[in-house]
Amino acid sequence: MPIHEEHLIRPENLSTHDDLIIDGIDVSGHWSTFIESRVVTDYNEAIEEEISNLPGGEFIHRCWQCGSCTNSCTVNAVNPEFNPRYWIYLIRMGMESELLRDKDIIWQCVSCNKCTYACPRDVFPEGVMKATAHWLELKGHTPKSPSTIFDEIFTGQVVETGKIEEGRILRSFFKRTGQSLMQDWVITMVQRMIARLPVKMLFALGWGGVFKPRTSQWARARSAINEYIVEKEEDHRQALGLDDLVDLAKQELSPGETRPAD
């Protein structure tokens, strides 16, 4: 039996059974197509609280759904499914399952901040997008995005050593994201660098990779920065009802590796 206006129903809400018996009655065949209810049966008031406790999400409660953010959105112009206005509403009303349907595109915000300037209520939608992506990761709904992993490695290295070694960041990043170091663009870049002989830089890269230089007397700064980061991370995780705090600085170290004396 054809379903009237089938295009209005999400495919996942349709279920067909070739062989179904309900209350002893065989309802197999075309009767066994069921449309799942799309009724919202409750608001989960925790979600707005949680996201407003993450950096960028503080002003989400100001939204009155005018749509200026979506209208001005760079990503929405390319992908109409990317709708900040809608997600802000879902978060405010606690419609978690609806929000999770879009979990794999929310991170795509390019932070152009056009919405920030368009918003008449200073909701800072760009910040809300960041906070939401962060929330999805912390809650385990999405894996860490490559940019989150990059941030962690970068921050971890700065906190650990007080220095940035590009070569090491690149290698750690490739390693954690499962990418080969022998990528075409990397090879081309290194070849050209060799051709133009920035000997000193290449040497520094190699040296940094092998000896892991660090800023002298860094221990005090590191412990202060680390303390701050841990405190913030703890706040965020607590707001989301999570535990298991991660020591960000330690992420720079490989498993089993210990921190050398300063």
Added chain:
Amino acid sequence: MSKPVLIVGGGPAGLAAAHSLATIGQKSILVEKEDILGGAPILSGYARLVPSNEWAKDAIGGMVERVENNKLVTVKTGTKVDEFSGKPGNFSAKLSDGKTVKAAASILCTGFTHFDSVNKPEWGFGTFENVVTTTQVEQMISTGQGVRCPSDGRKPKRVAILLCVGSRDRQIGREWCSKICCTVSANLAMEIREELEDCHVYIYYMDIRTFGLYETAYYWRSQEEFKVKYIKSRIAEVTQKDDKLIVKGEDTLVKRPITIPFDMVVHAIGMDPNVDNMLISSIFGVDLEPHGFLGKGNAYGEIGATSRPGVFVAGAATSPESIDDSIAQGHAAAMSAFALAQGPSKVAAE
């Protein structure tokens, strides 16, 4: 000695008119059918008023006192006008206490009637104890009792305020916007959030009409400081399951039906024409406008004019009106009545 002005109704508009006339030395007779002055804010026990945030009993109470203590105002409570005749400058009114008074002019400040929510049975008022009106919530606050579920006195954890109950609804013959319910509801939502910190307040609306400067002080503030949530939806029905009210409707922004449990549902009731308007219309010989309020002339000639010369109108008798505007209209209508009371010779001489 000029004849007095007959003011009908002792609410904000009538009190303002009497005070204005007394200020310029003009006598008036203030007739009020209830036993006390003050009108809806006092009789219905409103809490804090918009936009002054003063308690109704202080703000309107002060106006009552000012009029009651003025020798130029003759207050007649528990009294109605039974008959009214005569011409501008020379009217005669027979009152329900048997007395007949002469008046130069009359100002009708007969106000409105709160919409009776029983007329929207699908929203559960009169069926479920925890469905209440904005007036009842005002009373919970003004009496100091606090916002509680009437069924068992518990503090509600989740409250829904339904806007446009008895307004903008052709089904029940009420096509007008009652003008102040959005602002009053935003104000009540903030009061609820202030008293009960862990109570979430949702406002279901068709449009938000917190006009003029109320936008920031009520609509924005309720969202930004008090985290009140606004959902664009006209509720279909309210039912009950155990101790929860089940609110059904469509969340228009997600295009999905909603069936949400609440502890308390508040009807933001609108302003009906005074139930006595047909009677008032026939006694005073003034026309009603199409919605049933007292008809009003344009604002460019005589302020507060009705279809009958010498009979003026002010406040919510003539359309849904805020307290501040009712007071302003009372003062303005007093000017029109004063001109008549002073007599045509004096007007011509100046």
